[in-house]
Amino acid sequence: VALAEAILVCLAEQPLSGYDLTKTFQTSIGFFWRADHQQIYRELRRLRESGWVHGEAVVQSGKPDKRVYTITEAGRARLVEWSRESHPAPPVKDDLLVTLYGLADVDVGAVAAQITQRLTAHRERLELYERIERTVYADVDGADATAVGRALGLQLGLDYERAWIHWCRHALARLDAFAPARDDNLP
Amino acid sequence: VALAEAILVCLAEQPLSGYDLTKTFQTSIGFFWRADHQQIYRELRRLRESGWVHGEAVVQSGKPDKRVYTITEAGRARLVEWSRESHPAPPVKDDLLVTLYGLADVDVGAVAAQITQRLTAHRERLELYERIERTVYADVDGADATAVGRALGLQLGLDYERAWIHWCRHALARLDAFAPARDDNLP
């Protein structure tokens, strides 16, 4: 039920087309909530029906026409209301942890290889966040709500990636002692 | 596509009924993959059709009859195959972070209150994990695959909860400086 509100959050900042939203959901807000264009177009239809956004066709030359969506007053009200509702921590759901749980019945070498993959991915993600930290949030401090909120989001990302990196290293050491790694496990 | 395999992991250890599985998915494996009874019964039907499990009706006296599921050889093979596939990190999806992203357009006090709620929940979860650590995994060290896998899962849980607790405290301090807390924000 939160894709609707995530879209409203984006539109509260500025009017955007479905295409623009799709890109936003791959980067900025995408760090906290993922959605692809199919979901976004479907949800925009509903938001229109609910009266939380309205769309205007914009004719462009050289490019296909687009439909730019703007949040309505009802949409803004909905957003504030939603922020007051309860948002419990989403449960962890992770295949890798399931393979670990069933380690006796799976390929231990393959699991270790997967953890190595994760380690790389988390390191890359951390570097990305550190770059963002240096470039975007280098100065802001006593700033506006948006800056504070995003700096906190970034901080969580940094903490999160560091915790995972730490764990991956620990897990690899542990698994390696248990079943020494061979390099032929990867597909 | 992983609920099927999560069920197979459980059944690889021991035969279980749908009801038993439901309970397992609320605790042990439930820390890594959540599912309710509706999903489990639906999936068991498919697993039966795929030939990965077979179920036997067990007549009980005093209690309703039950259907106990056992993993087949094909099921075990599937599990090993699955463990060799790629398991990329699941994307973060969290309402609270969306409210933070849109902090300028929501109720800041309510967001702070939500973070307080989270802090409490993560502390409780951490205590639970620490209890499990003391009681269940106090001794095991050079042990079998299952023990190693579960100890690693537990370690991740501990790291994860600690990272969140750390962040919640930081976030509350930051938000408090920005917009001093009032106690009337909760519903």
Place this chain on the structure above:
DNA sequence: TGGTACATGTAACATGTTACATGATTTG
């Protein structure tokens, strides 16, 4: 000539959630 960016959608399917449905036994 092929790839990427722009731009919007539908259809089918898989997965997850909420509600409904039934009924015995045990525990407080």
Place this chain on the structure above:
DNA sequence: CAAATCATGTAACATGTTACATGTACCA
């Protein structure tokens, strides 16, 4: 006497994923 536990399921709906579908403009 009410609630929880045991035990299994269906139905409807919401959400997420994969594939299909179309067409222009620009760049190498």
